[in-house]
Amino acid sequence: MLEEIVGSTWHRFITRRAEKQYPEATVYLEEVRHTAGIFFRALGGEGGLCVESATDSEVHARRSLIQRIAGMGDKTQYAWRDEETLRLPESIAIFPERQHNLDLYLWLTAISVITVNKDNWIERNQFRTLETLKIWPGLQSRYDDLLEAHLVQRPDPGSLSDREARQEQAIRLALLNPSDNITLEYAKRPPQPVVLWLHPSPPPIEFNPGKPPADPDFSDDEEKKDRSESDKKDQKKRKQGNRTDMPEGNDGLMSFRLESLWSWAEFTKVDRTSTEDDDDDAMQTAEDMDNITVAQDSETIVSKIKLDLDLPACQFDDIVLGEGVPVDEWDYKKRALQKDHCRIIPMISRDTEATDLPKRLQAQARRIRRQFEILRPQRHWVSRQNDGTELDLESYINFLADRKHGHVNSDIPIYRDLRNETRDLSCLLLADLSLSTDAHISNTSRVIDVIRDSLFLFSEALSVTGERFALHGFSSRNRNHVRFSNIKEFDDHYNNDIRGYINAIRPGYYTRMGAAIRYASQLLEKEATSQKLLLILTDGKPNDLDKYEGHYGIEDTRQAILEAEKKGLQPFCVTIDEKAEDYLPYLFGANAYVLVKKAEELPTKLPILYMRLTR
Secondary structure, eight states: OHHHHHHHHHHHHHHHHHOOSOGGGOEEHHHHHHHHHHHHHHTTOOTTOEEEEOOOEEOOSOOOHHHHHHTOSSEEOOBEEOSSEEEEOSEEOOSSSHHHHHHHHHHHHHHHHOOOOOSSHHHHHHHHHHHHHHHOGGGHHHHHHHHHHHHHHSOOGGGSOHHHHHHHHHHHHHHHOTTSOOOOOOOSSOOOOOTTSBOSSOOSOEEOTTSOOOBTTBOHHHHHHTOOGGGOOOOOSOEEEEEOOOOOSOOOEEEOOGGGTTTOOEEEOOOGGGOOOTTOOHHHHHHHOSEEEEOOOHHHHHHHSOOTTOOOOTTTSOEEOSSOEEEEEEETTTTEEEEEEEEEEEEEOSSOOOOOOOHHHHHHHHHHHHHHGGGSOEEEEEEEESSOSEEOHHHHHHHHHHHHTTOOOTTOOOEEEEEEEOOOEEEEEEEEOOGGGGSBSSSSOBHHHHHHHHHHHHHHHHHHHTOEEEEEEEEEEETTEEEEEEEEOTTSOOSHHHHHHHHTOOOOSBBOHHHHHHHHHHHHHTOOSSEEEEEEEESSOOBOSSTTTTHHHHHHHHHHHHHHHHTTOEEEEEEOOTTGGGTHHHHHOTTSEEEOSSGGGHHHHHHHHHHHHHO
């Protein structure tokens, strides 16, 4: 006990002395992630980029004795960007004033917009600084304040060796005069990190322990299928990673006591990456590691996940309707539509039986139907009509009075008519049926179960109003096989047969959302109503086996939504993806999506949301 008290006291003392940051002024990335994304796009940055936390990078600059004793000051987080993501530090507490730390986030975001092709990292950052201040001079005052605060914190050249002092003077000159050509001399130790600049050498590979690296032999959705609720530990802090060959497992440590030589021996794998201890907390281990090495072991991976080639036989798969429908796809790099690049495969469930509404939903369905009865078409009198079923007495009396006073107008409408008050509306609900919907949200239900219940209650609600609606689902295997499930078409009457099709939905494969939206838009566009709502129900980002993963899929989906809006449709997205706010505002706009944080509440919230959208 005494050793623990002394140890903890020493740790607090030495870390406080070595700490060069200001915890009370910390600004976290989660606080500014949304603002940084908007700011980046407002300055002309690519709209599809996500804002993520950066990885730890080693710092080999000179550290003080206290820092070396405390084991601090050897790591930092630089800002940088790649083709798909803007990386910013997980938190910034460099300056004593919180506003300066917040301004540093915005400054790093601003210079990330500028692209430059220069080999020297100082020249790259000088060019970014010059261009940023030239294009957006309003940032000059913030930059000056940050520069003044940063120069105060940089080491005094007088306290360094000759070569290190010349390095530090060169860095200071580059900061004060970005237009000067600066050459950095070699020294035993590199200079201290420049917090106002981007990463001097961004890591080529990153790995997030919460998500396995992309591999052509298996999918992210397949991995999600086998993940239970207890294993849903997300790793937000990104790690540097590299790949290596899987250890053979033949090298290890034979440990035994000499007196047990004739009784037993235990073989222990000392390679941390290949341990198989069931009690080991892999996520905690990942937290403690700065660099993670991953290897592909064909023997063990095959036993844990399903390959994409593991497809159901034709006699067990859904029924294919026709040869398929070609649809376009947007290539954001070429900035052009690829004509007939994808193929929609309309399908209908093979094993369906007419069924009643499940008993567990009947009470909720009754309540929702009562709410929707106010939208049911009602008969009412329409006055002042030129033709009608009977005279409008008020208009007729006014007509007689005007004629008596010599004001005769034969065009006065004096009839009224009994008409039905209906809403001129059609809705197509497009449900994401990718393999990720097979993930569990509780001990008793999966995402696909929640989607199924949502379709049931949604249909019960709209069947009361008499409005035209259709239900479809989609998933994909590649661009030539985008499965489009017909659950209910516009002209189908909602009955036990349709309930059977809803009951038969099941998880499919991947999420090529752009192609599905384009085909759904074609179906909805044919409706003769004045308002056309395209309601998209999903649980994740667009993805597929090929290059559709990442930025490509995001841009294609956004283009498909823009095409739908040009056709006069109203796209709206309902999602249960906790990370949806990172990409849905770019896809649908700030007011055309909603995040249902508790997935189990989706069935009851979806009909109410529809009522608000169409009121």
